[in-house]
Amino acid sequence: MSLAKDEKGRFAVVGAGAWGTALAALYASAGHEVSLLVRDEARAATIAATRRNEAYLPGIDLPSTLHPTANPSAALTSADIVLLVVPAQVLGSVAKELVHAIPSKALVVLCSKGIDRTTGRFASENVREIIGARRLAVLSGPSFAADVARGLPTAVTVAAEEASAADAAAARLSTETFRCYASDDVAGVEAGGALKNVLALAAGAAIGRGLGESAKAAIVTRGFVELRRLSAALGGRAETTMGLSGLGDLLLTCSTAQSRNFAYGLAMGRGEPLSGLKLAEGVFSAEIASRLARERGVEVPIIDAVADILKGELSLDEAMRRLLTRPLKRESAD
Ligand SMILES: NC(=O)c1ccc[n+]([C@@H]2O[C@H](COP(=O)([O-])OP(=O)(O)OC[C@H]3O[C@@H](n4cnc5c(N)ncnc54)[C@H](O)[C@@H]3O)[C@@H](O)[C@H]2O)c1
Numbered sequence: 001m002s003l004a005k006d007e008k009g010r011f012a013v014v015g016a017g018a019w020g021t022a023l024a025a026l027y028a029s030a031g032h033e034v035s036l037l038v039r040d041e042a043r044a045a046t047i048a049a050t051r052r053n054e055a056y057l058p059g060i061d062l063p064s065t066l067h068p069t070a071n072p073s074a075a076l077t078s079a080d081i082v083l084l085v086v087p088a089q090v091l092g093s094v095a096k097e098l099v100h101a102i103p104s105k106a107l108v109v110l111c112s113k114g115i116d117r118t119t120g121r122f123a124s125e126n127v128r129e130i131i132g133a134r135r136l137a138v139l140s141g142p143s144f145a146a147d148v149a150r151g152l153p154t155a156v157t158v159a160a161e162e163a164s165a166a167d168a169a170a171a172r173l174s175t176e177t178f179r180c181y182a183s184d185d186v187a188g189v190e191a192g193g194a195l196k197n198v199l200a201l202a203a204g205a206a207i208g209r210g211l212g213e214s215a216k217a218a219i220v221t222r223g224f225v226e227l228r229r230l231s232a233a234l235g236g237r238a239e240t241t242m243g244l245s246g247l248g249d250l251l252l253t254c255s256t257a258q259s260r261n262f263a264y265g266l267a268m269g270r271g272e273p274l275s276g277l278k279l280a281e282g283v284f285s286a287e288i289a290s291r292l293a294r295e296r297g298v299e300v301p302i303i304d305a306v307a308d309i310l311k312g313e314l315s316l317d318e319a320m321r322r323l324l325t326r327p328l329k330r331e332s333a334d
């Protein structure tokens with residue numbers, strides 16, 4: 001399939017946090033027409049006047065071709081690609097609120113990484129009944145907002161239910177620095193994106209508690225086994241978990257405090273205050289991930305431990321004891 005690199009799109013990005021602003025900057029820099037829908041009028045005006053979004057993406061100059069607005073119809077009316085980039089817990093309500101303003105032929109790309117904790121649904125399951133499955137795609141993979149906004153290279157996965165729709169979406173979303181691989185495994189791509197956040201909390205907590213890099217590597221490896229098991233139980237394919245929105249994003253998110261989930265885990269491990277930290281989606285997904293696993297009879301001891309710690313039912317030291325004293329078994333990847 002020929003990539004539409006020279007074809008200019010009309011993008012609307014919903015959500016002017018770190019990731020929404022970074023994606024808007026990416027596509028504006030690539031020569032597309034881009035509107036950024038900002039929740040708050042005053043903030044939209046500040047972004048327009050300063051060409052900066054200091055609250056969410058400090059120190060990055062935004063292209064002059066990026067148009068911030070607080071007016072949904074101004075942002076959406078002529079869009080042919082709409083990126084929904086808000087926290088997973090509000091994605092459903094934002095989609096409902098905007099559905100009438102989104103052109104019926106526009107491709108809608110879900111960029112959140114999380115599980116709705118009231119419904120236990122992933123983003124596409126939530127939004128499918130509002131927007132319709134045929135024009136939905138999901139974007140996930142190793143991609144820090146600040147890196148992407150600076151034009152640093154990465155590769156991600158774009159999934160849609162039909163393989164040909166995924167190919168077309170990946171072509172439209174690729175740029176010279178942002179390489180999109182296509183997949184028709186929506187469930188696997190979404191599971192990878194959401195579960196790596198929960199595991200990054202565990203990895204960060206181990207480092208914060210001073211347990212060392214060996215412990216972290218063990219947690220990431222056994223955590224990956226849990227990600228694979230749960231993803232499979234939710235309908236994802238094994239090969240997807242080995243890809244960018246599985247292993248790839250897990251490695252990134254568990255490796256540096258640039259990740260907000262890892263940083264949150266670090267603070268947990270150090271016993272530092274957690275209020276005021278940036279969005280860490282794993283905090284909202286842990287308990288529901290643990291429940292989804294329990295309902296499907298899937299063993300996820302690390303995810304369970306993170307959920308119990310977040311509920312205040314388990315200390316980190318007890319969690320480590322619980323994990324280390326589980327019955328010994330043969331190593332198995334599934
Ligand atoms: N930051 C990254 O590097 C990155 C990379 C890939 C994926 N993601 C995913 O993208 C999603 C958004 O993350 P982010 O980094 O932009 O978060 P953020 O906290 O930086 O920004 C969230 C944005 O959503 C807006 N918002 C919150 N509630 C809203 C509502 N009810 N209606 C409309 N807007 C609302 C906020 O005003 C803010 O602009 C998350 O699921 C995250 O996992 C983030």
Ligand SMILES: O=P(O)(O)OC[C@H](O)CO
Nearest residue numbers: 141142143144259260261
């Ligand atoms: O900062 P985090 O932990 O939300 O991670 C951001 C991206 O998901 C990394 O791919």
